[in-house]
Amino acid sequence: MADVSLAEQIRRRIDTGELPRDRPPKLWVGFGNGESCAACDQMIYLNQGMNEVDTNETTYTFHAGCYGLWLGELIHRVLHRPE
DSSP states (O other), X not given: OTTSOHHXXXXXXXXXXXXXXXXXXXXXXXXXXXXXXXXXXXXXOXXXXXEEEEOSSXXXXXXXXXXXXXXXXXXXXXXXXXX
16 A cells, blocks of 8 residues: 555455444553554564554554544544435
8 A cells, every 4th residue: 555645445344344443442552562553564673662453352452543543433433424
């Protein structure tokens, strides 16, 4: 997905179910541990902020910025639902 913006990549992953469509009930914030980011697939280094969200089925790790983009997209979808 080299020609696709990160925001568009996140939108597509939400649409396909690769990322949660709802805000999860649990969130942890800390530093990276070498895992891959669920949004951009890049490693989250030890000196980078990491957000970890836990759904009932899966745990997702995000760079702090990627988490913000994902959360912003969820908010956008709630505010712009067709009536």
